[in-house]
Amino acid sequence: MTEPANDRPVSVALGLGGLLRIGGRAVAVADVLTLLNAIQATGSVQGVATELELSYRAAWDRLRNLEAALGHQLVQKTRGHGSALTPFGLSLRQVLGDATAGLAAALAREGRAVEASLTALFTETPRRLALAASHDLLLMEVVEALGEGEVAVVGSKEAVQRLLDGRADVAGFHLGAEPLSASGPPFAELADNPGLRVLPLFEREQGLMLAAGNPLGIRAFPDLAGRRARYVNRQKGSGTRLWFDRLLAEHAIPAAEVQGYGVEEFTHQAVAAVIATGTADAGLGARSAAERFGLHFLSIGWETYYLAASATLPTEALDRLVSAVAARAERSPGYKAPPRS
Template sequence: MQHIDLSYQWQPQSREAARNRQSPLRNPLMDLLQAVRHAGSIAGAAKFLNLSYRHVWGELKRWEQAMGQPLILWEKGQAARLSGFADKLLWAERQAQARLAPQISALQAELEKTFAVAFDPDHQVLPIFASHDDALVGLRETAAAQSLHLDLRFCGSVDAIRALNEGRCHVAGFHAPWQPGAQSLVARTYKPLLKPGLHKLMGFATREQGLMVAPGNPRRLQGVRDLFQSGVRFVNRSVGTGTRLLLDQSLEEAGLAAANLTGYDHEENSHAAVAACIASGQADAGLGIASAAHVQGLDFVALSQEHYWLVCLASALETAPVQQLRRLLHSAAWQAHLQSMPGYTPSAWTGQVQSLRSMLPWWTFKTQRAGDRVNPQFTSP
């Protein structure tokens, strides 16, 4: 069984090329074999393909070695002829092209339509790595209608900020409780990754975090301590996610041991996956957002409100994609949409740019004495 790889390439477009267009799915070996059959010689095939004789001969030999079967019958004094195996290859290729022509043409049209965006100066693309969030999915759809295409990759909050710092995206999304203490687990985790002056925050939304539970809340769960009741099965989020961080901070503050929580090691990679796990009866509770519980018909026990932030490098604030994102976030239409989602409310800072120090007061600056040069240095409180 031979493995098939698909690829595509760009060709200059002209009216003549459009009229003479061949199948959008082609293979170099099939082109070589067809040319040999048409020309009756290696030299003729090379001329037909506008290639050198040496290149065509070498490629045919390479393919024969790779496939372990002859492709050309090399008889002295005779015109080059395809082997029986080569004839079967061309037959199979024609059969596949005939069967798949509609799908191939549709795929080609979709590729051309998508790549047209890259050549259109009116369209912008913004790579974003972000903690999983239902409102961001809605934002992606809304932005696309306004020619702003969010290349959105969901991952944990910690991984999202690391991706920003490593240059793999332009904007990162993470969430945190409102002004958590400087010694909290949240602060200790995020603080090394964020640098005042280098990073800027953009308000996105305020959302509720809480327990997703079965309809009617049969276990009568009201808080983190209730998760330690006998028989309660918990489903957790992955390490590095903001929700996992929130749980671990809650356990630390309450003096509860994660090892005693049944299901602490049962991990899912999104709010939706946690909700689906509870809805299917595999677990009794999980920490997540209200919108995910709503989709699965679960009950939701609100525990806290948190801010979902978008963060970018200060140097990126004035770029066209980030400027367009800020205008969209600040628009009345987007904020009305956000208000309609379960568990979400627009933040007072939605679409506005804020400093790390004002929103996450984990840094204190040395007091400048009279006559000192302006040289801000931040230290841990």
């Protein structure tokens, strides 16, 4: 009896492939690297045989055939120490190993996209998206309502890095008023990358969230330092923290002059809650969080919140999320749908 497809989880692991052609001979890159790594790890041909589940003779035959194809000796016996890679073998292993390491993140990312497609094909049920996203109340509410994704709340930098490394299907991030191409790593890796799909999700108003009634009379950004406001910051790597640090630089305000600069919270809502309890006087965050806690709000500007994913990730669930968020943004204070090109 055939086991139902939807009872079997789908898993995909992509690896380095291709052929290494020397003259008229061709050898699989993966086979070369596997043999070289086995020699380096075990220090003996017997170790290669055990690791690759071959007989001792078959392991030697494979090594000699590979050396004949490449035209160079790869392994040398050392008296009393088994076998070791020759200088040529070591260099070849280094070159192929570096290529594997350089492609590892992209292969892991594409492996997740293929896995999502195959899950839908085999089970006829879309796999839930794994989102790594900078915190936003509207986004979290829509994801929960749709029930098609799971969110790990992290800073914008971490969200993008998880996508690039293949540890998430989708990244949600923001940069203040900074364009992608000017934002440095890892954000700049998303700009004009044909392997990735980057979508503006909504525009969001950010500003200084201040104690109700603004008792310190803060009217402009420099007043944070001038009036000794107790500030609560966002964590390093968050888009809001990056924007705040740029604002400090623009106004020539040393971080040491901001009382509480080292005090960190991980969401807009947490920052607003700290201010609402009277523990702090100010923090940078979204208008939506300020209004939810009844705080005074001094606008700094609007920013775009983005989603990024592999270009080969199935689009249905992602498109539903984008549409639902855009519809909610159009009727929510402090948000608006992004301009469409």
